[in-house]
Amino acid sequence: DKTLHIVGGGMAGSEAAWQAARAGLDVVIHEMRPKVETFAHQTGNLAEMVCSNSFRSDDHEQNAVGLLHWEMRQAGSLLMQAATAHRLPAGGALAVDRDAFSAHVTETLRALPNVTVSSEEITALPDQGHWIIATGPLTSDALGRALQAETGTEALAFFDAIAPIVHHDSIDMGKAWLQSRYDKGETEAEQKAYINCPMTRDDYEAFIDALLAAEKTQFHEGETAGYFDGCLPIEVMAERGRETLRHGPMKPVGLTNPHQPDQKPYAVVQLRRDNALGTLYNIVGFQTKMKYGAQTEVFRRIPGLENAQFARLGGIHRNTFLNSPTLLDAQMRLRSRPHLRFAGQITGVEGYVESAAMGLVAGRLAVAEILGQPLPPVPQDSAHGALIHHITGGAEAKSFQPMNVNFGLFQPLTGLRGGRRGRKDRYKAYTDRAKAAWADWLAAQEEVIPA
Numbered sequence: 001d002k003t004l005h006i007v008g009g010g011m012a013g014s015e016a017a018w019q020a021a022r023a024g025l026d027v028v029i030h031e032m033r034p035k036v037e038t039f040a041h042q043t044g045n046l047a048e049m050v051c052s053n054s055f056r057s058d059d060h061e062q063n064a065v066g067l068l069h070w071e072m073r074q075a076g077s078l079l080m081q082a083a084t085a086h087r088l089p090a091g092g093a094l095a096v097d098r099d100a101f102s103a104h105v106t107e108t109l110r111a112l113p114n115v116t117v118s119s120e121e122i123t124a125l126p127d128q129g130h131w132i133i134a135t136g137p138l139t140s141d142a143l144g145r146a147l148q149a150e151t152g153t154e155a156l157a158f159f160d161a162i163a164p165i166v167h168h169d170s171i172d173m174g175k176a177w178l179q180s181r182y183d184k185g186e187t188e189a190e191q192k193a194y195i196n197c198p199m200t201r202d203d204y205e206a207f208i209d210a211l212l213a214a215e216k217t218q219f220h221e222g223e224t225a226g227y228f229d230g231c232l233p234i235e236v237m238a239e240r241g242r243e244t245l246r247h248g249p250m251k252p253v254g255l256t257n258p259h260q261p262d263q264k265p266y267a268v269v270q271l272r273r274d275n276a277l278g279t280l281y282n283i284v285g286f287q288t289k290m291k292y293g294a295q296t297e298v299f300r301r302i303p304g305l306e307n308a309q310f311a312r313l314g315g316i317h318r319n320t321f322l323n324s325p326t327l328l329d330a331q332m333r334l335r336s337r338p339h340l341r342f343a344g345q346i347t348g349v350e351g352y353v354e355s356a357a358m359g360l361v362a363g364r365l366a367v368a369e370i371l372g373q374p375l376p377p378v379p380q381d382s383a384h385g386a387l388i389h390h391i392t393g394g395a396e397a398k399s400f401q402p403m404n405v406n407f408g409l410f411q412p413l414t415g416l417r418g419g420r421r422g423r424k425d426r427y428k429a430y431t432d433r434a435k436a437a438w439a440d441w442l443a444a445q446e447e448v449i450p451a
């Protein structure tokens, strides 16, 4: 049977269905709404935007998410067509009329003779057939339990407790230094796995004041707060006592500042390497519900992070996602059940665009597999490939948290194109390289799925 079944008609599932249907496959979308609702969705439409109405920057030369837009458009993306058709004026961002957008996607898919939308909740993992599971951050409880039984409790998360992630090249190593606590680790690389930012007593007291004063976000109705054990937001720790952080994630023990060996820091903020490339570092233990603007302001008070550029800011919210680095292969299939492919936010990407992009690739990979027409791997130099590589292999499995697309996920430029050039030049070089790689990958499938 060559039918492709897709669970979830959200951002990822809708795009996957479109890509597969264009290749002539029969597609069934199993979507639980409107019968079963989530706390965030409002309608029974496919590809509903649950919160903001923006697909973020449309700049495909200087911005990684804009580059994803460009790549998706080249691949004939339905979601990009719908977004462009219902675009609202918003400067450089791609903002859309959300109702018109999801109506466009819903009507286009429903009108295709080879697409069926089946209104039902899938509650167990299917035993056979070709499947893409794209049930998103609010995957239903029954399916969540089935996934947990398959993958183990450690490998499926129901909450994000995201610590902010910083671009390595924006950290001031004249103030910070490399060292793991008590120089732990077998190799020199392990002994230098952390970046440390020292604080004097004054720095620390001012930092605590800023944390306490910062504006915080509230939980959505329907989001429980049962996650609290083990991942308290830093501002909640600070509320429990001014010294709590200094005895928790900011403890200054087992570390010596080589810039000031005689002066013991009063507190230390640690950053841990977040990807194999070493371009990204997360601030250890700094999950937070502070508003984004407040986070940037508060975290840039940390000595060494005055000019920090954030690949993503911290947060805590309901989000079902797999530990993809351990569970998925490079084709986004569950290693233990390769007839199940995953796409969208449940794979550990973050955002409407990233989710749709993972649907686009999963749809194409499923087509290739079902038609027996093997594809070359998704090129790592493309924005799609950089994301897939990160979630299925490049990210540290232990600290894995959902990720937005960003240039920190790209392989550094080498030779003449790399080196010490300005950020603008570097980003342009990344996007040029990505576009060429993506065009080659699409060309290899041209006969199966026309661009």
Ligand code: FAD
Pocket: 007, 008, 009, 010, 011, 012, 013, 030, 031, 032, 033, 038, 040, 041, 047, 048, 049, 050, 051, 052, 053, 054, 120, 121, 122, 123, 134, 135, 136, 137, 138, 139, 140, 143, 220, 318, 343, 344, 345, 346, 350, 351, 352, 353, 355, 356
């Ligand atoms: P979804 O678009 O959620 O699609 C999943 C679909 O699967 C849903 O339609 C759901 O009804 C269905 N489903 C779930 N379980 C089952 C089942 N067992 N059987 C059948 N169907 C099922 N990203 C942004 O870029 N901007 C934002 O402003 C933003 N705000 C967000 C706000 C909230 C509250 C949440 C939870 C997430 C937000 N996100 C945002 C993150 C994320 O990008 C979006 O949730 C995005 O829609 C994810 O796409 P998806 O296809 O993976 O999941």
